[in-house]
Amino acid sequence: MTAETPPRSPRSLYLHIPFCSQRCPYCDFAINLSGEALQDRYVGALLEELKLLRGGTRIELDTVYLGGGTPTLLRPELLERLLSFVFSQFSLSGSLEVTIEANPEGITPEMVRLWLSLGINRVSLGIQSLDDATLRWLGRGHSASSAVDAIRSCRVAGLENLSCDLIFAVPDQDSGGFEASLRRLLQFHPEHVSCYELTVEQGTPLQREVKAQRRTGPSVDAYLRERRLAVELLAGAGLDQYEVSNYARSGFQSQHNLTYWKGLPYLAAGSGAHGFLAPDEGWRLGIQGGGGGLRYWHLRDAATYIRAIAAGGRGIRGHEWLSAAQVELERLACGLRLSEGVDLQSASQLARARELALMGLVEIAGSTVRATTGGVDVLDRLTLELSAA
Amino acid sequence: MPSHTTEHIRNFSIIAHIDHGKSTLADRLLELTGTVSERDMTTQVLDTMDLERERGITIKAQAVRMSYRARDGQDYELNLIDTPGHVDFAYEVSRALAACEGALLVVDASQGIEAQTLANVYKALELGLEIVPVVNKIDLPQSEPATVAQEIEAVIGIAADQCLLVSARTGAGVAEVLEAVVRSLPPPTGEQGAPLRALIFDCKYDPYRGVVVYVRMVDGVLSAGSQILMMAGQGTFTVDEVGVFRPGMESVTELTAGEVGYLIASIRNVRDSKVGDTITETRRPAQVALPGYRQASPMVWAGVFPVDSDSYQDLKEALERLQLNDAALTFEPETSAALGFGFRCGFLGLLHMEIVQERLEREFDLLLITTAPSVAYRVQLREGTAVEIDNPDQLPDPEKVEWIEEPRVKVEVVAPREYLGGIMELCQERRGEFGHLEYQPGDRALLTYDLPLGEIIHDFYDQLKSRSRGYASMDYHLSGYRREQLVKLDILVAGSKVDALSAIVHRQQASNQGRRLVQRLKQVIPRQLFEVALQAAIGGKVIARETVPALRKDVLAKCYGGDITRKRKLLEKQREGKQRMKRIGSVEIPQEAFMAVLSLDR
Numbered sequence: 001m002t003a004e005t006p007p008r009s010p011r012s013l014y015l016h017i018p019f020c021s022q023r024c025p026y027c028d029f030a031i032n033l034s035g036e037a038l039q040d041r042y043v044g045a046l047l048e049e050l051k052l053l054r055g056g057t058r059i060e061l062d063t064v065y066l067g068g069g070t071p072t073l074l075r076p077e078l079l080e081r082l083l084s085f086v087f088s089q090f091s092l093s094g095s096l097e098v099t100i101e102a103n104p105e106g107i108t109p110e111m112v113r114l115w116l117s118l119g120i121n122r123v124s125l126g127i128q129s130l131d132d133a134t135l136r137w138l139g140r141g142h143s144a145s146s147a148v149d150a151i152r153s154c155r156v157a158g159l160e161n162l163s164c165d166l167i168f169a170v171p172d173q174d175s176g177g178f179e180a181s182l183r184r185l186l187q188f189h190p191e192h193v194s195c196y197e198l199t200v201e202q203g204t205p206l207q208r209e210v211k212a213q214r215r216t217g218p219s220v221d222a223y224l225r226e227r228r229l230a231v232e233l234l235a236g237a238g239l240d241q242y243e244v245s246n247y248a249r250s251g252f253q254s255q256h257n258l259t260y261w262k263g264l265p266y267l268a269a270g271s272g273a274h275g276f277l278a279p280d281e282g283w284r285l286g287i288q289g290g291g292g293g294l295r296y297w298h299l300r301d302a303a304t305y306i307r308a309i310a311a312g313g314r315g316i317r318g319h320e321w322l323s324a325a326q327v328e329l330e331r332l333a334c335g336l337r338l339s340e341g342v343d344l345q346s347a348s349q350l351a352r353a354r355e356l357a358l359m360g361l362v363e364i365a366g367s368t369v370r371a372t373t374g375g376v377d378v379l380d381r382l383t384l385e386l387s388a389a
Numbered sequence: 390m391p392s393h394t395t396e397h398i399r400n401f402s403i404i405a406h407i408d409h410g411k412s413t414l415a416d417r418l419l420e421l422t423g424t425v426s427e428r429d430m431t432t433q434v435l436d437t438m439d440l441e442r443e444r445g446i447t448i449k450a451q452a453v454r455m456s457y458r459a460r461d462g463q464d465y466e467l468n469l470i471d472t473p474g475h476v477d478f479a480y481e482v483s484r485a486l487a488a489c490e491g492a493l494l495v496v497d498a499s500q501g502i503e504a505q506t507l508a509n510v511y512k513a514l515e516l517g518l519e520i521v522p523v524v525n526k527i528d529l530p531q532s533e534p535a536t537v538a539q540e541i542e543a544v545i546g547i548a549a550d551q552c553l554l555v556s557a558r559t560g561a562g563v564a565e566v567l568e569a570v571v572r573s574l575p576p577p578t579g580e581q582g583a584p585l586r587a588l589i590f591d592c593k594y595d596p597y598r599g600v601v602v603y604v605r606m607v608d609g610v611l612s613a614g615s616q617i618l619m620m621a622g623q624g625t626f627t628v629d630e631v632g633v634f635r636p637g638m639e640s641v642t643e644l645t646a647g648e649v650g651y652l653i654a655s656i657r658n659v660r661d662s663k664v665g666d667t668i669t670e671t672r673r674p675a676q677v678a679l680p681g682y683r684q685a686s687p688m689v690w691a692g693v694f695p696v697d698s699d700s701y702q703d704l705k706e707a708l709e710r711l712q713l714n715d716a717a718l719t720f721e722p723e724t725s726a727a728l729g730f731g732f733r734c735g736f737l738g739l740l741h742m743e744i745v746q747e748r749l750e751r752e753f754d755l756l757l758i759t760t761a762p763s764v765a766y767r768v769q770l771r772e773g774t775a776v777e778i779d780n781p782d783q784l785p786d787p788e789k790v791e792w793i794e795e796p797r798v799k800v801e802v803v804a805p806r807e808y809l810g811g812i813m814e815l816c817q818e819r820r821g822e823f824g825h826l827e828y829q830p831g832d833r834a835l836l837t838y839d840l841p842l843g844e845i846i847h848d849f850y851d852q853l854k855s856r857s858r859g860y861a862s863m864d865y866h867l868s869g870y871r872r873e874q875l876v877k878l879d880i881l882v883a884g885s886k887v888d889a890l891s892a893i894v895h896r897q898q899a900s901n902q903g904r905r906l907v908q909r910l911k912q913v914i915p916r917q918l919f920e921v922a923l924q925a926a927i928g929g930k931v932i933a934r935e936t937v938p939a940l941r942k943d944v945l946a947k948c949y950g951g952d953i954t955r956k957r958k959l960l961e962k963q964r965e966g967k968q969r970m971k972r973i974g975s976v977e978i979p980q981e982a983f984m985a986v987l988s989l990d991r
Contacts, residue, residue, distance in 0.1 A: 014950060195946075196946035196947060197946050199945060199946055199947070220941050220942050223942055224941065224942065244944055244946065244948070245946045245947065257949065260948065260949055260950065260953065261948070266950075268950060272951075273950065273951075274950035274951035274953075274954065275950070276950075276953075295953075295954055297951060297954075320954065326957060326961075329957055329960055329961065329964075330953055330957050333948075333953070333956050333957060333960055334948060334953060337944075337948055356918075359918055359919060361918065376944060377941060377942045377943075377944055378918060378940050378941070378942065378943055378944065379943065379944035380943040380944060380945075380956075380959075380960065380963070381918060381940055381943055383960060384960060384963055384964055384967060385918075387960070387964065388964065388967065
């Protein structure tokens with residue numbers, strides 16, 4: 001199958017920090033609003049779980065990712081306790097990437113300096129937009145000016161790897177909103193930008209409003225127009241698209257997220273977190289069985305997760321051993337998202353790829369296939385076409 | 390071992406409309422006679438197929454033997470042969486009735502006699518069966534047992550005071566039913582000493598034991614070791630086992646005249662045990678076979694094709710197996726340019742077709758595409774010969790055709806008077822011709838219409854139900870053929886004709902139908918990676934066109950940790966849907982598209 005065999009031990013670690021100050025109307029993540037009281041016990045539980053996951057083996061990490069939720073809501077001493085534990089328990093590679101997700105409101109240079117002093121070297125800032133009307137529509141708690149302040153704080157503190165999230169194809173906004181946001185953002189020269197189109201997730205307040213027709217849902221026209229605009233403007237500023245929604249200057253691609261798309265194993269700890277282990281690593285979770293890889297996920301509620309860990313468990317909600325066919329489907333689904341493309345593994349796959357190339361949806365180079373700009377829009381179908389071959 | 394004389398045997402079936410409580414009554418009888426212990430009691434004991442239980446209907450006839458000590462102190466052997474109630478399965482009823490001396494007529498106390506029930510009662514009377522009327526569901530608040538009993542008296546001529554009033558649900562009056570079976574129904578006649586004659590009224594295929602033949606013994610004795618001869622089929626076999634249904638198969642040493650049971654004789658070939666045939670003994674063959682009954686003939690035909698062309702042989706074997714349990718199913722090989730190799734299958738009606746398709750998929754794990762059902766047209770050719778066409782694609786070119794005749798049916802509808810207006814309107818819309826109208830006791834009426842068969846095979850029954858709030862019932866039989874102005878409507882997908890989508894339609898409705906058909910196809914054909922043109926054409930002339938626009942976007946913005954599993958599951962589901970589709974040229978067409986012609990709004 002693949003030319004190189006995947007490493008047995010995970011080289012990436014995801015830590016979920018579920019606390020948020022508010023629930024955004026489009027969000028369906030595992031978060032907890034009443035965080036303050038839980039924080040101590042939650043971090044304690046995380047450390048317990050990490051010990052179990054490591055299981056006395058040596059693991060060398062290339063990346064650590066603190067996601068949420070809003071990890072920056074964690075009290076500084078807890079953040080320090082967590083990171084120093086990670087750095088003492090795991091070996092660290094020379095090019096370690098440590099990312100923290102942050103919301104713009106209230107971010108000061110001092111906070112950023114603290115993160116840097118704790119070993120964090122990458123910040124992913126959820127600014128979403130630099131247009132106040134769009135931010136109001138999204139129900140975000142911050143304004144365009146506070147987002148700009150946050151970016152400045154990062155730069156003033158000396159952060160050299162800044163990523164900013166933008167949301168596009170937001171209804172009821174003329175497309176000028178996104179273009180202006182993007183142009184303004186580029187003035188701050190971020191190393192990395194993620195552009196996500198607004199997605200109406202099941203069970204969110206936004207979905208209920210769209211369903212009740214109190215709000216318009218996102219339109220495909222706006223998606224197509226604004227995504228092409230993003231590709232063009234960002235490339236012009238030296239940030240090349242390397243994944244469906246991600247753009248970076250050379251050398252600043254998210255190493256952590258690349259492990260997801262390349263099908264590499266990664267550890268995950270904390271409520272709601274999803275992890276992926278190599279076929280012979282089920283013992284880390286105390287799970288028997290085998291297959292092409294083990295996906296596992298945690299209890300979504302932080303308090304329940306804490307109780308499960310306290311009772312000696314791992315807070316795991318479920319797991320799934322992947323079959324070879326499932327591994328292959330995931331390989332295509334994730335690999336096609338990358339601009340570097342994915343390997344074709346059979347003559348029939350190559351034949352199908354050639355048909356798709358004639359339609360202008362993919363490009364083939366040697367044994368690699370990659371989606372064109374038009375192909376990226378219909379990536380699910382391309383995945384199905386290639387996986388059926 | 391106590392030897393039964395025919396004096397103590399009663400063979401009966403139950404005639405009832407769907408939902409009038411036949412299966413519940415049968416369950417109660419089994420309970421009361423201790424045939425099924427309370428512990429093993431499931432609802433609808435006799436409906437053994439998953440499909441039957443799910444749909445709450447009986448598809449296959451079943452037999453069961455009950456032992457009953459009557460109030461006269463004597464022991465009786467009661468054989469109940471259960472029958473289906475849906476209009477599509479009327480032939481199963483005739484088969485069951487032919488094996489009985491009597492029948493319980495079960496009528497819902499709040500509904501009255503339905504058209505279908507009436508048709509079956511007449512069948513039973515023609516066969517000389519004794520009828521015991523049972524008015525069921527008397528526990529329901531809206532029940533009117535007296536009115537229904539009056540109606541039975543008026544329509545069938547059995548005195549109202551002879552009706553048994555029961556509630557199969559609560560069990561009230563059910564004991565009286567058993568007594569009536571013993572008292573009112575005659576024992577079977579037949580001679581133990583005469584040469585063997587046994588009627589095959591059903592059979593089923595058992596993967597381990599071969600064919601299980603359901604028999605009604607008329608004369609003689611049958612036991613393991615008997616050398617038997619199928620009088621029509623001419624096959625000879627040695628009997629391995631005989632037995633009875635209680636309700637599971639239970640072997641016995643012999644079956645004697647009058648009894649109902651089964652035999653197993655290592656019969657492997659489907660065609661060797663024809664339902665309706667008479668079994669006799671090679672040693673001492675009977676001179677005259679029993680009157681068989683008319684083989685039910687298909688009313689509609691449709692192509693059945695494996696989605697995966699490698700499954701052709703599996704489909705063939707599956708159809709052969711099903712045919713063993715389903716005498717009305719016919720099939721012959723068919724080749725379609727669009728769908729490849731498959732079979733042209735004949736069905737009794739649409740429910741029958743749906744059930745066959747579902748059984749093929751469930752029991753034989755096949756993925757199938759079924760084309761829209763068609764009736765059989767008689768085509769008179771200019772050169773002088775006539776052909777019968779049950780596949781629209783085979784309709785010869787118009788210049789070769791002198792005329793086309795379409796089959797018509799006489800439809801009998803029983804409904805409360807207040808719904809007659811809506812029902813007559815429905816019949817007119819379907820090119821029907823009024824026959825006659827007759828009022829019955831209560832508030833009901835019997836209405837007859839002459840309609841093209843092609844107009845009633847799809848949703849006529851559903852429409853009838855919806856326009857009468859469920860109160861109307863129908864029965865139909867072929868009444869003949871009539872010349873009509875019919876044309877073939879072709880469908881082109883991405884510029885190529887798809888033979889499996891062709892339909893025969895009335896000239897006056899052709900352009901309208903063509904337009905609506907491509908509109909409907911646009912709704913059911915999913916977006917492809919490119920634009921797809923849909924055209925309707927008559928004789929090469931395009932009369933309507935629609936376009937399925939290309940898929941524009943399906944990618945999702947985020948694919949991190951947990952999104953991957955979600956995405957994979959979605960893709961797996963889509964892939965499953967894709968596997969159900971047939972790739973024709975470069976376009977993937979789902980099953981619904983082939984049925985689109987049936988679901989055009991009128």
